[in-house]
Amino acid sequence: MIDAHLLTSGIIFGLSLGSIFFLMTVGLSLCFGLMRIISLDQLLYYSLGAYVTYSISHATSYVWLGVLAGAVVGGLAAFAVERLLYRRIYERDITFSMITSFGMLIAGIGAIKYIWGLTPRPVSVPITAEVDILGTLVPIYRLVIIGAAFVVYAGIWLFLNRTMVGKAIRAGIENVEHVEGLGINVYRLFAVTFIIAGTLSALAGGLYAPLIMVDPQMGLDVLAFAFMVVIIGGLGSIKGTFVSAFLVGQVVSLGSLAYAPLAQMAPFAIMLVVLLVKPTGLYGSPLLKR
């Protein structure tokens, strides 16, 4: 039997990990849903967010300012990449975007090594206080991360359901050609979506930075988890990504409590089961080939 204290902190750990997974992959999922691209470069913005957080927090000693700056830099980088690169390859086959974006990820990691060096960099935790939950001390910073994921989820929901641009994006996820046929410039929607995606990926990196060592490979380290989260949730579904991020987070966290090697293996087992039962993922719909 697992110790109760261990279980509480394990659940909190899993929730915070799931929150990071969600922020990191929601862009990937949105970009696939609307533009039918596999944007592995999201993981580059994730790393970039963490590194900018490191640099700014060391220069100013304000970690939050670093996180904010990281998100802005991530959004700007995404804007540039969308303009210079994706705009030229939207028409191509989906595998083309996957290879291109993986190339970008590798090249970006090279650039990060060039700028920040190979040594892992620490970022201090902005909130060191702990709170007592059911007799277990839990770091408040982890609760803040969980709160951030819920706020972002609610924000995306409001954006997609309450604004015209958001509604156009939802319509485009179903059928982008019909949106264009109404007279809406879909390339503008693509740009907006990609910038949101890059900003959130960078936010994930920035928020996670104080809990890990920031190193050049951090994007590649989470690549498999990012893939699993979007596939289990169903590509293109925000709700699916949200649910599956927390599922994978808990599986990693509680799995490692039960038996350490499970942390790496259990998510794959879950993915296998989900895909056997529902090949489109938990909330995915059969996708049209474009």
Added chain:
Amino acid sequence: MSEAGGDALSVIGLNVWYDEAKALFDVSLRATSGQVVACVGRNGAGKTTLLRTVAGFLKPRSGSIASAGVDLVGLPSYGVAQLGIKYVPQDKMVFSDLTVRENLELSSYATGDYDWEPVTTYFPKLKALMDHKAGHLSGGERQMLMIGRAILGRPGLLLVDEPTEGLAPGIVMHLKHVFRDLSKRATLVIVEQNLPMVCAIADTLYAMSDGRIVAEFAGRGSVRPEVCERYL
């Protein structure tokens, strides 16, 4: 749309390819302002390809497409739509996750036309369905929504692809009246397999076969189901 500067639609010598397969061969077609032009032919004759090329979804290898003197070749499809040229696809795929209201809102957002009266006048049934998810609509209701979406912004040219396919006779009759009324303020190019319906409203009829225009009938008197039948 202004009447000056040429026909509502003028297609000359259009050649369209899907990669290595040629789909349209030297297609020429003309619709003067306010006309109803029908295009008939078997499946695979190139009717949909023709409409999709005019709407900007496909790029022709050669040939010209103009509307009211404006060259359409090379415009993105949203640009064509912004000129008041709306394509109503045959797939009847409304945005099923959005409500009927949201479907119409998107069209208003695109065109800046928030006057839904024409839509609800033609299709009063949509009024009661405003807050329903469009995915729950019947085939006929979906077609009403597709046409309703297209006529917001008061387009000058409507390209309608097989509007009655798979619909109940009552709705086909209803649509016939709607098209006839719409033709008072817009030019219509309709692709159809339903000859009685299309012959009742068309001023000019083109028959297509294997990517070519094979016959043209101009004038109400000559557009009759008997003469057109052999092209289906």
